[in-house]
Amino acid sequence: MANWFRRRPRRVDAPRLRPRSEDLATTRLDLHEFTPPVEEFLGRAAYVQLMLFENLSRAVSTAPTTAAKAAIGRAAEISIAKHRALADEITRAGGTVAEAMEPYTTSVDEFERTTRGADWFETLLGCYLTSGFLEDFFARLAVGLPESERERVESIYSSADEEPLLAEQLSLAIADNTRLASRLAMWGRRLVGDTMLVARSALGLEGTGTADVRAEPVFTELIAAHTRRMDALGLTA
Amino acid sequence: MANWFRRRPRRVDAPRLRPRSEDLATTRLDLHEFTPPVEEFLGRAAYVQLMLFENLSRAVSTAPTTAAKAAIGRAAEISIAKHRALADEITRAGGTVAEAMEPYTTSVDEFERTTRGADWFETLLGCYLTSGFLEDFFARLAVGLPESERERVESIYSSADEEPLLAEQLSLAIADNTRLASRLAMWGRRLVGDTMLVARSALGLEGTGTADVRAEPVFTELIAAHTRRMDALGLTA
Numbered sequence: 001m002a003n004w005f006r007r008r009p010r011r012v013d014a015p016r017l018r019p020r021s022e023d024l025a026t027t028r029l030d031l032h033e034f035t036p037p038v039e040e041f042l043g044r045a046a047y048v049q050l051m052l053f054e055n056l057s058r059a060v061s062t063a064p065t066t067a068a069k070a071a072i073g074r075a076a077e078i079s080i081a082k083h084r085a086l087a088d089e090i091t092r093a094g095g096t097v098a099e100a101m102e103p104y105t106t107s108v109d110e111f112e113r114t115t116r117g118a119d120w121f122e123t124l125l126g127c128y129l130t131s132g133f134l135e136d137f138f139a140r141l142a143v144g145l146p147e148s149e150r151e152r153v154e155s156i157y158s159s160a161d162e163e164p165l166l167a168e169q170l171s172l173a174i175a176d177n178t179r180l181a182s183r184l185a186m187w188g189r190r191l192v193g194d195t196m197l198v199a200r201s202a203l204g205l206e207g208t209g210t211a212d213v214r215a216e217p218v219f220t221e222l223i224a225a226h227t228r229r230m231d232a233l234g235l236t237a
Numbered sequence: 238m239a240n241w242f243r244r245r246p247r248r249v250d251a252p253r254l255r256p257r258s259e260d261l262a263t264t265r266l267d268l269h270e271f272t273p274p275v276e277e278f279l280g281r282a283a284y285v286q287l288m289l290f291e292n293l294s295r296a297v298s299t300a301p302t303t304a305a306k307a308a309i310g311r312a313a314e315i316s317i318a319k320h321r322a323l324a325d326e327i328t329r330a331g332g333t334v335a336e337a338m339e340p341y342t343t344s345v346d347e348f349e350r351t352t353r354g355a356d357w358f359e360t361l362l363g364c365y366l367t368s369g370f371l372e373d374f375f376a377r378l379a380v381g382l383p384e385s386e387r388e389r390v391e392s393i394y395s396s397a398d399e400e401p402l403l404a405e406q407l408s409l410a411i412a413d414n415t416r417l418a419s420r421l422a423m424w425g426r427r428l429v430g431d432t433m434l435v436a437r438s439a440l441g442l443e444g445t446g447t448a449d450v451r452a453e454p455v456f457t458e459l460i461a462a463h464t465r466r467m468d469a470l471g472l473t474a
Contacts, residue, residue, distance in 0.1 A: 050297075050310055057294030057313070060287075066342055067335035070324065073287055076294070077317045084314055087307065098304035105303055 031218055034203040035144025038093055043100030044108075044202055045138045045153075046086035050101070051112050052131045053079040056162070059127055062120045068169050072124070075162040079131065085156045089149070111198050115191055121173055121180060122187050125233075128166040129188055130195050132229050136222055137199045163229075170233050185235040192226050192237075268455055271440040272381025275330055280337030281345075281439055282375045282390075283323035287338070288345050289368045290316040292353075293399070296364055299357045305406050309361070312399040316368065322393045326386070348435050352428055358410055358417060359424050362470075365403040366425055367432050369466050373459055374436045400466075407470050422472040429463050429474075 035041060056076040063069035087097045115130065117123035139157035142150050174181045196219065205212050230237035272278060293313040300306035324334045352367065354360035376394035379387050411418045433456065442449050467474035 047303075050306065053310070054294065054298045057291065057297070060294070061291045065335070066284075066339050069287065070334045070338065073290070073317060073320060073324075077314070077321055080310060080314045080317065083310060087310075097307045098302070101307065102303050 030143040031141045031203070031215060032144035033214055034212075035141055036202070036204070038145060038149055039090070039095055039100055040103075041138075041141065041145060041153075042086055042090045042093065042095070043102075044104040045141075046083055046090060046097065047101040047104045047108050048134055048138070048198065049079065049083040049086055051108050052127065052134065053083055055112065055123065055130070056127050059120060059124045062123065064120060068172075071165050071169055075127075075165040078160045078162050078165075082135075082156055082159070085159075086153070089152060089156075093149070107201055108198065111194060115194050117187065121170075121184060124166060124170055124173075125184050125187055126191055128163065128170060129191050129226060129229060131162055131166075133192070133195045133222060133226055134198060136225055137202070140218060140222075141202060167229075167232055174233055174235075181233075181235060184233075185230070185237075188230050188235055188237065192223065196222075267380040268378045268440070268452060269381035270451055271449075272378055273439070273441070275382060275386055276327070276332055276337055277340075278375075278378065278382060278390075279323055279327045279330065279332070280339075281341040282378075283320055283327060283334065284338035284341045284345050285371055285375070285435065286316065286320040286323055288349050289364065289371065290320055292349065292360065292367070293364050296357060296361045299360065301357060305409075308402050308406055309364075312364070312402040315397045315399050315402075319372075319393055319396070322396075323390070326389060326393075330386075344438055345435065348431060352431050354424065358407075358421060361403060361407055361410075362421050362424055363428055365400065365407060366428050366463065366466060368399055368403075370429070370432045370459060370463055371435060373462055374439070377455060377459075378439060404466075404469055411470055411472075418470075418472060421470070422467070422474075425467050425472055425474065429460065433459075 036044075053076060056072060056079050060069055060072045060076055063072055090097050090100045115126055117126050135157050139154055142153040142157070144150075145153060170184075174184065199219075199222070200215075203212065203215055205215065227237040273281075290313060293309060293316050297306055297309045297313055300309055327334050327337045352363055354363050372394050376391060379390040379394070381387075382390060407421075411421065436456075436459070437452075440449065440452055442452065464474040
């Protein structure tokens with residue numbers, strides 16, 4: 001079992017022990033100007049993580065093979081453990097989990113509805129891409145939290161990762177099936193736009209019509225990471 | 238975090254540290270005559286637990302309030318952790334998780350389909366009753382496993398319990414709603430029969446038409462525990 005609350009040394013130039021991605025380890029760009037107050041950060045991040053878990057659990061239930069079901073079950077366990085660790089942070093900060101999450105349920109539920117896949121393959125690709133993007137995003141947004149909180153939150157996101165488990169199942173499904181690959185490539189391109197809106201909303205940028213120039217470099221990197229996730233499956237982003 | 242593999246002292250007359258129920262702590266009745274080989278026990282128990290988790294995760298997704306979603310999310314985490322601990326036992330015993338579970342998927346999936354609730358309340362009552370019954374059952378069936386395996390499996394089932402979390406949500410829903418209570422009482426009576434079939438199947442008794450007299454005392458106790466679960470919600474079993 002991972003110790004979610006393991007303290008990590010402060011960030012230095014050397015690569016971190018278990019970086020989520022190479023970008024995250026080496027970049028100087030961050031979102032500290034946009035980091036909301038602790039309660040808002042945790043409430044939103046915890047509810048987003050619960051939604052990501054729900055999508056994974058749907059992929060468990062509809063998995064076409066017992067092997068896929070078992071593998072995605074493991075990913076779902078990792079995902080719900082992250083949600084609970086974030087929920088524990090809400091409690092530690094003196095909040096109530098449900099109350100802290102409540103303001104973000106409508107928009108996150110709407111995202112979930114509009115990005116629900118038409119079948120198991122689309123659902124699973126959605127889990128892979130949106131978990132990857134949004135966990136990366138919240139790990140970066142945590143940079144502006146008070147130091148002890150930031151360390152614990154970064155530790156949550158840099159703990160066990162669902163991504164390799166999902167990539168393996170997707171690769172198996174896509175192999176030798178160009179028709180499916182083509183359909184999933186389209187689906188992945190569709191998802192990234194909606195996923196970015198969830199992230200922008202966390203920056204208070206929704207509805208402004210234009211992107212904030214200070215956040216753009218980070219989004220450029222998040223999209224580059226998305227492209228690499230697509231590439232890893234042989235899909236054109 | 239619970240240590241799933243914590244060793245426990247051998248069973249003695251004194252109550253156990255964290256008994257699943259009072260029955261389990263004090264009874265002399267057990268199912269050792271019926272315990273199947275390790276691989277069969279673990280494969281079936283792991284797949285049943287995965288099904289119980291899937292039902293809980295459906296209750297998370299369809300929860301009517303954020304507070305209910307958060308509470309049931311915690312129960313789902315406990316449930317999938319038990320599945321994974323059982324899956325780890327399969328690996329430890331030299332098996333492959335998916336292969337070990339495969340022989341039991343058809344009958345367990347069929348149980349899941351025929352006991353799927355019509356709404357969130359029925360789904361949640363189903364989770365509460367079937368998790369309670371089947372986890373009790375497999376904990377009792379483990380008695381005939383080789384000693385070290387038995388201790389670890391009993392430890393898995395006597396770890397954190399979903400039951401109080403689910404009972405609390407159900408009690409809140411039922412309070413002052415006699416129409417719902419009446420409907421759920423009927424649903425609970427319907428579920429117990431199907432749930433017993435899953436248990437009997439694990440004893441190799443399915444299709445025999447008659448119950449095995451040696452197993453009956455244990456089923457009497459499992460049904461008594463079921464009745465107490467219904468009573469705890471103010472429902473007539």
